[in-house]
């Protein structure tokens with residue numbers, strides 16, 4: 233003999249229209265005593281509705297998205313008399329969202345212990361895997377852009393997903409890095425290269441891994457445009473050579489990069505939107521009144537970006553010494569984290585190596601980066617004749633959400649003007 237048990241929403245403390253967020257069973261499923269059948273959610277708490285008997289789900293009367301109140305019939309369960317005799321009273325398990333508040337005490341429901349139909353708790357759904365988490369944890373996951381249903385196992389009670397599970401999910405996704413498809417991007421296939429010839433596998437350095445994750449995040453989040461131009465640095469170079477001729481052999485020599493840093497800061501003073509960052513919600517622009525420039529430095533372990541502070545208040549010699557000190561420290565792996573923070577714009581200079589142009593990636597939350605490649609003598613038409621001029625290629629990548637194309641071009645024109653006539657840096 234078997235009995236059909238009606239399962240209804242119990243009294244969960246004077247709350248009406250409770251959201252059904254998930255139904256974990258379907259008709260025909262065997263359910264065990266205490267097994268969670270469905271999850272309800274108020275704005276304060278998530279409520280697990282465990283089965284109060286072992287049996288077979290016959291019919292379901294609700295689905296995720298429904299709103300239910302006390303007494304609503306949600307399912308019928310066929311219970312053998314044998315099972316019914318060992319059934320225990322069901323108590324919905326409630327988890328309270330932060331800030332903690334006393335959970336309403338649900339009334340115990342009558343046990344499913346006799347052939348009589350009795351009130352109980354359950355809900356059903358078509359979904360086979362559903363996240364089992366409190367509203368606070370769901371909110372936390374939403375804030376991090378995590379689809380909570382992708383977290384398959386929770387470390388909380390009865391497999392419930394807790395905040396640490398969400399954090400670990402994010403950490404794992406970040407560690408998997410570039411190929412592992414944020415924004416629905418398909419993951420890169422794994423290839424066994426040894427089938428084509430001899431190979432050797434080496435672990436990426438920590439700096440390379442972290443830089444890779446950051447670059448990938450920026451690439452996916454920022455609409456970037458790179459604008460290319462050339463600055464005439466013939467006079468600047470003559471001045472630099474003259475200055476270096478005055479130095480002793482133990483002095484640090486001035487490189488063109490220091491003039492580029494000064495020219496960049498003067499252009500930032502003229503165009504404050506380049507010395508700004510978008511607020512995290514993308515609603516506001518935060519203008520900075522300080523002028524700190526990050527310099528990308530190539531090191532044996534990967535790329536690092538020390539920051540030169542208050543460049544607007546420093547002269548060429550001071551900046552030369554500071555750049556030498558910071559780039560040496562970077563190469564020795566001795567930079568402190570604070571020395572790599574607080575940059576306003578970054579310069580990536582490949583000029584010592586070569587190149588004619590490239591497209592650097594913005595070091596967000598900065599809004600622009602200036603790329604520099606190798607200066608070379610070129611015949612330039614001066615209106616009457618071709619004259620030899622030393623031309624420096626510049627590449628300005630900017631976040632197009634903040635900087636318009638015309639602003640980018642005007643900014644670059646200003647940088648070129650300062651480099652073309654460095655006396656203007658004094659104005």
Ligand code: CAO
Nearest residue numbers: 487488489528529530559580581582583584592605606607
């Ligand atoms: N055109 C022509 N020559 C240039 C030049 C340019 N744009 N930039 C530098 N040079 C010359 C220098 O004058 C120097 O010449 P000498 O040896 O005759 O004095 C030589 O190239 C080497 O310069 P440097 O690179 O040591 O010095 P720097 O001040 O120009 O740059 C630093 C310093 C730290 C930026 C650089 O050493 C470095 O690490 N560059 C790589 C940065 C990088 O990896 N960027 C890519 C990031 S990915 O976005």
